[in-house]
Amino acid sequence: MGAPSNFILPDGNVQIAFSGGRTSGKMLHDIIQANQPWPADRVKVVFTNTGKERSETLDFVRECEERWGVPIVWLEYRLRWTGAPHDPKNKIFDTGAHSFEVVSYETASRNGEPFEQIIEYFGxxxxxxxxxxxxxxKSRTARRYCVASGWKHWTTAIGIRADEPKRILKKQPKERYRVWYPLNEAGDTKHDVSLFWLFQPFDLELLNIDGVTPTGNCDGCFKKSERKRAEFARSEWHHAEWWSAQERKYGGTFDKTTSWDQLHEYISKQGDWLFGDNDALCQRDGGECAPW
Known part of the structure; x- marks a missing residue:
């Protein structure tokens, strides 16, 4: 685990990207500890809510804010129509203005509203x-907030660990901000993250397998393996149905192989036994098999 010096804030304005997960949570904690008194005049901790974050994630963000005494800015994407109604068939993309809204734990969207708006924009x-x-x-919404706050240049702290080298940008963005990876620079791995939370008086109330949260923050993310999505559809169809409703509305699928309705129908017919088979729903031939 890294020394406190690895988490000293750089000069100038700093945006700390807090995803609501354990890794970025540890990053936030270590930055707070290494920078007292807290320079609130030039640092903003930002959590961007898509409306499909798990309820445990929202609870965790609020608890971090309350226990650590550092304000967290809750943001959500907003689509502001500036012209005629959007027509996906004619690809009218210039009538919508991307914006954001500052919300709170109490007012944060919980039924996918921001997500629906960005889908509506693209069609x-x-x-x-x-x-x-x-x-x-997430990222663009946070940037818009920083610009609206009057920042011309800033550093964005992102919680990427030392055991995730492929996620590190090879070059800094050619924009008004630069990216800082304090956990990576400190040599922190998923094992360090897991150990850190083991000794904290609170934790994210989602399964932790050696520093990895299998369910993730976005409940039905299409980047998850089919097995994970199937388990989600089986245990929480009241939440998974949102994804299915979007597929029916737009006549497409989030995943190239299976729609949510097809997945739900298959699970309903097969029962629980298929989850005991390691090959069930595993897309090995497509190279997309992920460990459970």
């Missing part, structure tokens, strides 16, 4: 190839 569903949801709902 089709995001997928592994056209992954426009995370970029627009």
């Amino acid at each position: 089709f569903l995001p997928n592994r190839v056209a992954d426009f949801c995370s970029h627009n709902l």
Whole structure:
């Protein structure tokens, strides 16, 4: 685990990207500990809510804010129509203005409203190839907030560990901000993250397997393996149905192989026995098999 010096804030304005997960939570904690008194005039901790974050994630963000005494800015993407109604068939993309809204734990969307707005703007569903949801709902929303706050240049702290080298940008963005990876620089791995939370008086109330949260923060994310999505559909169809409703509305699928309705129908017919088979729902031939 890294020394406190690895978490000293750089000069100038700093945005700390808090995803609501354990890794970025540890990063936030270590930055707070290494920078007292807290320079609130130039640092903003930002959590961007898509409306499909798990309820445990929202509870965790609020508890971090309350226990650590550092304000967290809760943001949500907003689509502001500036012209005629959007027509996906004619690809009218210039009538919508991307914006944001500052919300709170109490007012945060819990039924996918921000997510629905970005889908409405593009007129089709995001997928592994056209992954426009995370970029627009999270990183771009946070940037718009920083610009609206009067920042011309800043540093963004991102919680990427030392055991995730492929996620590190090879070059700094050619924009008004630079990226800082304090956990990576400190040498922290998923084992360090897991050990850290083991000794804390509170934790994210989602399964922790050696520093990894299998369910993730986004409940039905299409980047998850089919097995994980199937388990989600079986145990929480009242939440998974949102994804199915979007597929029916736009006539497409989030995943190239199976729709949510098909997945739900298959599970309903097969019963629980298929989850005891390691090969069940495993897309080995497509190279997409992920460990449970």
